[in-house]
Amino acid sequence: MVKTRYFYSLFLLNCLMNVIIFVPRTLVNARFQGALMSIVAASVIAPLFVYAFARLLRRFPRQGLPEILAGALPRPLAGALVFAFSLLWLLAGMVTLLSFVDITQRFISPDTGTYMVMAGFLVLVCLCCRLDPLSILYGLETLLVLTLPIILYSLFKALSNPYFEWDAVLQMLTYAWHAPDLRCLSATTYLFSGYVNLVIFNRVFKSFKPRHFWMFGVFGLVCLLFTYLIPFGFFGTEAVGHQVYTWFSTADSIRISSFLIERMVFIFYFAYLTLSLTSCIVHWHVALSMMTSLLPKRLIFRPKRRVWAEAAILTLFSALGLYLMRLNQYEVGRLGLWFLECRWYGEMALLALLFYCFRRAGRASS
Numbered sequence: 001m002v003k004t005r006y007f008y009s010l011f012l013l014n015c016l017m018n019v020i021i022f023v024p025r026t027l028v029n030a031r032f033q034g035a036l037m038s039i040v041a042a043s044v045i046a047p048l049f050v051y052a053f054a055r056l057l058r059r060f061p062r063q064g065l066p067e068i069l070a071g072a073l074p075r076p077l078a079g080a081l082v083f084a085f086s087l088l089w090l091l092a093g094m095v096t097l098l099s100f101v102d103i104t105q106r107f108i109s110p111d112t113g114t115y116m117v118m119a120g121f122l123v124l125v126c127l128c129c130r131l132d133p134l135s136i137l138y139g140l141e142t143l144l145v146l147t148l149p150i151i152l153y154s155l156f157k158a159l160s161n162p163y164f165e166w167d168a169v170l171q172m173l174t175y176a177w178h179a180p181d182l183r184c185l186s187a188t189t190y191l192f193s194g195y196v197n198l199v200i201f202n203r204v205f206k207s208f209k210p211r212h213f214w215m216f217g218v219f220g221l222v223c224l225l226f227t228y229l230i231p232f233g234f235f236g237t238e239a240v241g242h243q244v245y246t247w248f249s250t251a252d253s254i255r256i257s258s259f260l261i262e263r264m265v266f267i268f269y270f271a272y273l274t275l276s277l278t279s280c281i282v283h284w285h286v287a288l289s290m291m292t293s294l295l296p297k298r299l300i301f302r303p304k305r306r307v308w309a310e311a312a313i314l315t316l317f318s319a320l321g322l323y324l325m326r327l328n329q330y331e332v333g334r335l336g337l338w339f340l341e342c343r344w345y346g347e348m349a350l351l352a353l354l355f356y357c358f359r360r361a362g363r364a365s366s
Helices: 005-017 023-029 035-057 065-070 075-108 114-128 133-159 166-173 182-204 214-242 246-252 264-292 303-324 329-365
Strands: none
Touching (some): 023 035, 023 182, 065 329, 075 246, 075 264, 075 303, 133 182, 133 246, 166 214, 182 214, 182 264, 182 329, 214 246, 246 264, 264 303
């Protein structure tokens, strides 16, 4: 069994991963139409979601979403909902992989075939997402400890760069009073969404009692402000709109004079390659666990048959990933933005379902 601190690790992973999942791109597109106010609004709304989710989940110790829904809803409806949510987690990992394959080709190795890169990522992710939840959480914590100093160093080098234009950052602050944008709000709340992975990982938590929920809002606000404002210091208020992967372009603008590697983008890439694959492993582990819960019991409780069933599901995941490699850069971007919106609505639907199950469980116990 694991302790509550791993809940914070899941939250931190999403905080750091927001620079890959088109959050900066969404904010930059709305930089003159309420991006800053959306950041502030998300820092207030999302911690309330975290608090509500934590309170509801404490009513179901050591249970995942399939078990919770099975106890409160008719079996066909519960199965359909579990399958629908598993597709959201599948898409979360898929968008991460597609984005990072494109980043690898553009910034690191233009001559390497995209299908070869994708195949390598898929092999690693499919092997690791079959691990038990405890191993994944332990590995997540270790990798966060290794990569977080690199990311903090990248932030320090960006802010201390002599060519960083603070005037551009201050100019963007003058647009702070525009009303929040709904698309920006759905994107910025992604940063806080690591908590929803507990729909499966709750099975291994000994006692789930997170505290100090206000810290989620403060930490998320700081992360979002850094994510949004720092690229303006390098590209200005207009040219930043032409960057597809805003933060990788920013890292590519920084030179490291004291390291053997002179381009910050290589170090930044290494850190985010680690985090991206870890994030995809977490998401696909959740998706795989949900889908296997829908299989007949004669498959689930027989190890050999379960292995073959998981292999078949992961083969379908990989085939879909290779098929989506046909999408160009703009189509991947639209897919990412569509996912951010669907994820937010799905998150609210998940909270509503848990509240309904909470009420049903309360009536049954009374």
